[in-house]
Amino acid sequence: xxxxxxxxxxxxxxxxxxxxxxxxxxxxxxxxxxxxxxxxxxxxxxxxxxxxxxxxxxxxxxxxxxxxxxxxxxxxxxxxxxxxxxxxxxxxxxxxxxxxxxxxxxxxxxxxxxxxxxxxxxxxxxxxxxxxxxxxxxxxxxxxxxxxxxxxxxxxxxxxxxxxxxxxxxxxxxxxxxxxxxxxxxxxxxxxxxxxxxxxxxxxxxxxxxxxxxxxxxxxxxxxxxxxxxxxxxxxxxxxxxxxxxxxxxxxxxxxxxxxxxxxxxxxxxxxxxxxxxxxxxxxxxxxxxxxxxxxxxxxxxxxxxxxxxxxxxxx
Numbered sequence: 001x002x003x004x005x006x007x008x009x010x011x012x013x014x015x016x017x018x019x020x021x022x023x024x025x026x027x028x029x030x031x032x033x034x035x036x037x038x039x040x041x042x043x044x045x046x047x048x049x050x051x052x053x054x055x056x057x058x059x060x061x062x063x064x065x066x067x068x069x070x071x072x073x074x075x076x077x078x079x080x081x082x083x084x085x086x087x088x089x090x091x092x093x094x095x096x097x098x099x100x101x102x103x104x105x106x107x108x109x110x111x112x113x114x115x116x117x118x119x120x121x122x123x124x125x126x127x128x129x130x131x132x133x134x135x136x137x138x139x140x141x142x143x144x145x146x147x148x149x150x151x152x153x154x155x156x157x158x159x160x161x162x163x164x165x166x167x168x169x170x171x172x173x174x175x176x177x178x179x180x181x182x183x184x185x186x187x188x189x190x191x192x193x194x195x196x197x198x199x200x201x202x203x204x205x206x207x208x209x210x211x212x213x214x215x216x217x218x219x220x221x222x223x224x225x226x227x228x229x230x231x232x233x234x235x236x237x238x239x240x241x242x243x244x245x246x247x248x249x250x251x252x253x254x255x256x257x258x259x260x261x262x263x264x265x266x267x268x269x270x271x272x273x274x275x276x277x278x279x280x281x282x283x284x285x286x287x288x289x290x291x292x293x294x295x296x297x298x299x300x301x302x303x304x305x306x307x308x309x310x311x312x313x314x315x316x
Contacts, residue, residue, distance in 0.1 A: 003260070003267045005150040005179035006215060009105045009126050012134065012144040013052035014098040016059050017091040018082055026064065026083050043068045044079045048128070050101065051090055052144040060145060060222050062103050062128040063110070075131045100134040107149065107178055107250075109186050111284075113291040120284055124188060124250070126220070147250060148217040149178045150260070151188075152273070153206040158198070172198045174252060176211065177276075184283070185276040190216065190250040197252060204259075213268055214259035218252040 019025030026046035031038045044067045051059050069076040078101070087093040108127040111120055138144060155175030161167050171193045177185045192198050206212040225247055231239040260267050 003150075005183065006148055007106045007150070007178055007180060008148045009107060009220070010103070010143070010146045011050055011052065011060055011062060011105065011126065011220075012100075012102040012139050013050045013060075014056075014095055014100055014138075015082055015089045016049040016051040016056065016098070017089050018046075018048055018086065026079055028080065028083065038068075041068060044076060044083070048079075048082065048131075050103070051095075051098075053141060054095075056090055056095065057224050058145065058222060059224070060126065060220055062105060062126045062131075063108075064128040064131075067128075072130065075129075078131050078133055081133075100138055102132050102134055102139075103128050103130070105129045106180060107147065107186065107188065108180060111287055113287065120287055122187060142219070145220045146217065147220060148215065150213070151178050151190075151216050152176045152211050152213050152262075152268075153201070153204070154208045154211040155189075156201045156204070156206055158202065169193065170198070172201050174201055174216075176206070179276075183276065185280045187280075188250070190218070190252050192252040194253065197255070200255065211262060211273070212259050213262040215256045216252045217254050218250060221247065221249050221251055223247045 017025075024047055026044060026048055028042055028044055031041050031043065033039060045064055047061050047063050049059050049061050051057075064079065067076050067079060082088070082099060082101075085099070088097060088099045090098045103126075105126050105128045108125055110123045110125045113119070114121050151174075153174055153176040155173070157173045157175070159167065159171050159173060161169050171191050173189050173191055175187075175189045177187050180186060192201055204212050223246070227242070229241045231241070233239065263269055
């Protein structure tokens with residue numbers, strides 16, 4: 001694969017909260033592995049919630065994996081400042097006192113084995129690269145939660161309106177993969193709600209045997225939708241119950257007019273894609289193997305090593 005795939009996420013807004021649970025929120029840690037060259041070095045990792053709207057209804061979580069002062073000094077210091085000033089968050093001190101920040105990051109996958117189904121869960125998340133403090137005004141609202149991705153599309157499915165499921169209008173799910181900086185294949189599903197855009201995706205006739213490689217862009221929405229259910233009473237006041245529903249989606253709002261030439265050696269060939277699919281199978285096998293070895297240690301028994309399935313189709 002010669003072409004470096006685009007995978008960019010831009011987030012700007014108010015620091016909504018930093019969960020103080022060190023398993024979830026941002027925290028300063030030290031490298032504990034005595035065999036590591038970084039033994040004893042401080043690093044910051046964890047999740048940070050950022051409100052990208054003025055009402056605190058669209059709150060996006062950004063994950064920071066491993067931030068050190070020697071590699072990302074400004075980001076490390078800014079994150080440390082957020083950790084040390086919990087009153088500078090929307091939840092603790094109000095919007096007017098919250099830090100304003102911008103994040104440059106990328107789409108990644110948080111992958112693990114479900115204890116309930118024993119299947120690999122591949123959850124989309126934002127990997128934070130750099131975080132800067134904003135002293136002035138935030139960008140205009142539509143520029144606070146954007147993404148731009150080179151996407152290999154192999155599935156397009158229309159979802160019809162269904163009032164009973166709170167689906168007001170038809171939309172399409174656009175399935176396929178994007179790539180990280182290592183050119184690892186990351187299966188994803190985005191949505192498109194624009195009528196013209198929906199027609200474009202359906203007309204491209206993308207499938208697992210005929211993928212389309214293109215560039216799409218849009219906005220990330222993690223909305224909290226509040227609804228009320230009113231039960232009338234034979235006397236007195238009616239009963240009013242309020243429900244909150246979290247809706248998370250990567251909404252495509254645009255696409256280049258001419259897709260990339262899939263098969264071109266300077267971009268991506270079928271062999272490049274086959275290798276990416278096979279490499280992903282190896283990675284998934286490793287995730288399963290690690291889980292099995294962990295369970296085996298608990299049960300004092302060994303399971304056979306899982307070999308990756310060598311699948312030459314483009315179904316991911």
